[in-house]
Amino acid sequence: MASKDRILRQKEETRKNILDAAYTIAKEEGWQSLSMRKIADKIEYTAPIIYEYFSNKDAILQELTLKGFISLTKDLEKAKSLSEDPAEQLEKMWMAYWDFAFSDKELYQVMYGVQMNCCSGRCSATENPYNLFTGVIAEVMKSQNPSKEVIKQKYFTFFSVIHGLVSVNMIGNGLSTITNDQILKDAIGGIIKSIQ
Amino acid sequence: MASKDRILRQKEETRKNILDAAYTIAKEEGWQSLSMRKIADKIEYTAPIIYEYFSNKDAILQELTLKGFISLTKDLEKAKSLSEDPAEQLEKMWMAYWDFAFSDKELYQVMYGVQMNCCSGRCSATENPYNLFTGVIAEVMKSQNPSKEVIKQKYFTFFSVIHGLVSVNMIGNGLSTITNDQILKDAIGGIIKSIQ
């Protein structure tokens, strides 16, 4: 029966619709006002239907988080491919990270719990950006034969700076875009120089 | 009638009790599970009473935020007083900031919207830490005659690094305390050196 396939495709589609609806609502009204009933409304169903696709609301957020990390990883890989020089790669990657945070603001919020209580459980895809960055950092530092621990430490230094800057900007601080750009480039450049 | 005074004192006490109860519940179960009815339970009243002291739940969070900034400011002033050298003052102040974030974790969360949707409206006390820090930064950089804008920028560089590191640690990252301390001291030291 080929109709089975069609039904399966349809099921997959509603699943996708639920995720899309959730993300759309979050973009339009913020995560705070996202509700199961609103999602149901948007996909033209009633709320309990959603529970046949996701075990609860948190599972929806978790799946969006996963999608976010996949998307971010793609951006980072693309940025890396723009250069051959590790130091340049690193700079471009963090810039891509920064761009991601603001072009997919709500996704970033749910991924890192900015201004919202995100799902605690972490998926394995979380580690993809980590692996990408530490790989390039290792390349930049290779003349120093750094330990895994040192690389990890350097990564978190980078991450703290960028994530801090992102958070501060999402909460709203009264800094101009130009100033932010300068802080960002200064910080990234500074750390890269310090590890070379 | 001196009984008026007693009643006024009692009213002030319940107000304080509400704030204390809210903070206690947040510490015990997290901000997410804080509810008006739980607060009422803890102070042995029913929920509507709270609205005679605070216009709504957000007002409670806002007042706790205010208390947080006052407390943080006090810590920063104390740290500053430990040294006469501006650069040293700056280091000690950021260390105090770090300590505050973890000894009053929930307060920090509500102040800066980490893992929760904090109240958007900012009180004037928010600017107290800002003024303290920029004052000392200006002192450190005084030989360069920096503009207000530059000082602001340097402040936000500091802030981003520290707040980023704090956020990352509150979300949970798998870094040891020692590593964090090292990153923190490296970062603070690095920035101070870069502005001297």
Next chain:
DNA sequence: ACATTTGCCTAACGGTGTTAAACAATTTAA
């Protein structure tokens, strides 16, 4: 003593996430 204010509570409204039960439609079996 009565009238008024005050303190506090119960009940309710509209919302939330989530579950159970009922109904309708479709597929399967006889």
Next chain:
DNA sequence: TTAAATTGTTTAACACCGTTAGGCAAATGT
């Protein structure tokens, strides 16, 4: 083809949330 079983979907409900309105009882003022 008709009866049975399965699937899709909805309605109703539960327990909770923030918040408001109304009423009761005690304390206060006159």
